[in-house]
Amino acid sequence: MDGALVRPPGTRAGLSVEGVSVAYPNGHLALRDASFSLQPGTVCGLVGVNGSGKSTLFKAIMGLVRPSAGQVRIGGEKVQAALKRNLVAYVPQAEEVDWSFPVGVRDVVMMGRYGHMNMLRIPRAADRQAVDAALARVGMLDLAERQIGELSGGQRKRVFLARALAQGGELLLLDEPFTGVDVTTEDAIVELLTQLRDEGRIILVSTHNLGSVPTFCDHVVLVNRTVLAAGPTPEVFTGPNLLRAFGGALRQHSLPEQAKAHAPLEAGHVVVLSDDERPLVMAPDGRVLGRLTQDL
Numbered sequence: 476m477d478g479a480l481v482r483p484p485g486t487r488a489g490l491s492v493e494g495v496s497v498a499y500p501n502g503h504l505a506l507r508d509a510s511f512s513l514q515p516g517t518v519c520g521l522v523g524v525n526g527s528g529k530s531t532l533f534k535a536i537m538g539l540v541r542p543s544a545g546q547v548r549i550g551g552e553k554v555q556a557a558l559k560r561n562l563v564a565y566v567p568q569a570e571e572v573d574w575s576f577p578v579g580v581r582d583v584v585m586m587g588r589y590g591h592m593n594m595l596r597i598p599r600a601a602d603r604q605a606v607d608a609a610l611a612r613v614g615m616l617d618l619a620e621r622q623i624g625e626l627s628g629g630q631r632k633r634v635f636l637a638r639a640l641a642q643g644g645e646l647l648l649l650d651e652p653f654t655g656v657d658v659t660t661e662d663a664i665v666e667l668l669t670q671l672r673d674e675g676r677i678i679l680v681s682t683h684n685l686g687s688v689p690t691f692c693d694h695v696v697l698v699n700r701t702v703l704a705a706g707p708t709p710e711v712f713t714g715p716n717l718l719r720a721f722g723g724a725l726r727q728h729s730l731p732e733q734a735k736a737h738a739p740l741e742a743g744h745v746v747v748l749s750d751d752e753r754p755l756v757m758a759p760d761g762r763v764l765g766r767l768t769q770d771l
């Protein structure tokens with residue numbers, strides 16, 4: 476993934492979620508008193524079991540649900556003001572998109588520019604440049620004329636990432652970006668997110684792929700209907716915290732003998748499998764040592 480990105484003007488935007496509670500119209504309290512904050516230039520993993528409130532938190536940050544208590548601030552501004560300034564870009568889960576809709580790759584990425592256009596939505600040269608730069612950056616310029624439904628799962632993810640880049644948001648929300656992508660695409664996405672972090676953006680990534688969290692997240696927010704723990708990855712992404720967040724949803728195994736023969740690990744380490752089955756190895760004191768296959 477390479478190429479330059481046309482960056483919008485705008486100040487760096489920190490994110491603060493302060494005491495946020497969200498109740499749905501049926502009365503279900505999906506989040507209670509959730510708090511954390513992130514500084515510009517951070518990649519943060521949002522980690523929790525199914526139904527723990529990750530998407531609800533995204534919706535609160537995007538102004539799609541109104542908290543019954545607390546507030547979200549982006550760059551010190553209320554959500555609606557931040558949205559008007561195009562500070563927040565969202566990369567959806569594949570399931571949220573109608574892939575049969577006949578729309579080309581370039582058109583999808585151009586949608587990221589709508590907030591920069593007037594009512595008639597006629598693209599200007601700057602919009603076309605931003606689209607091309609974003610497509611180049613995710614390595615999709617060659618497929619720009621394809622229909623979106625004609626792409627692979629990994630290519631589709633790149634297109635929606637390009638849409639967020641073309642928008643030029645300071646805060647990027649990614650919902651499960653690694654689901655259904657191969658290791659090469661995952662590495663390319665991680666590299667791009669790291670570059671965006673180094674440019675001063677905040678990247679908030681919801682993921683079930685626990686194995687990848689220590690390798691690319693500076694911060695972690697663990698959720699289960701509230702924020703259980705938030706902070707730098709080495710402090711928060713620990714065995715005890717993960718077991719508290721996931722309870723019985725994580726399978727825990729002793730490291731198999733045959734794996735020990737290939738890895739410099741001591742007895743007593745355990746392997747924890749996330750629900751996408753990429754194993755994490757933890758030390759007896761609960762420190763996460765890394766992924767079994769790649770890091771150890």
Ligand SMILES: Nc1ncnc2c1ncn2[C@@H]1O[C@H](COP(=O)(O)OP(=O)(O)OP(=O)(O)O)[C@@H](O)[C@H]1O
Nearest residue numbers: 499500501503505524525526527528529530531532
């Ligand atoms: N529109 C809604 N109305 C009522 N309850 C909802 C609604 N949307 C979500 N919920 C409930 O709120 C809780 C949190 O859901 P949410 O989608 O935020 O979880 P999640 O952590 O994103 O889950 P997953 O990992 O499965 O995507 C769940 O119990 C869910 O059933």
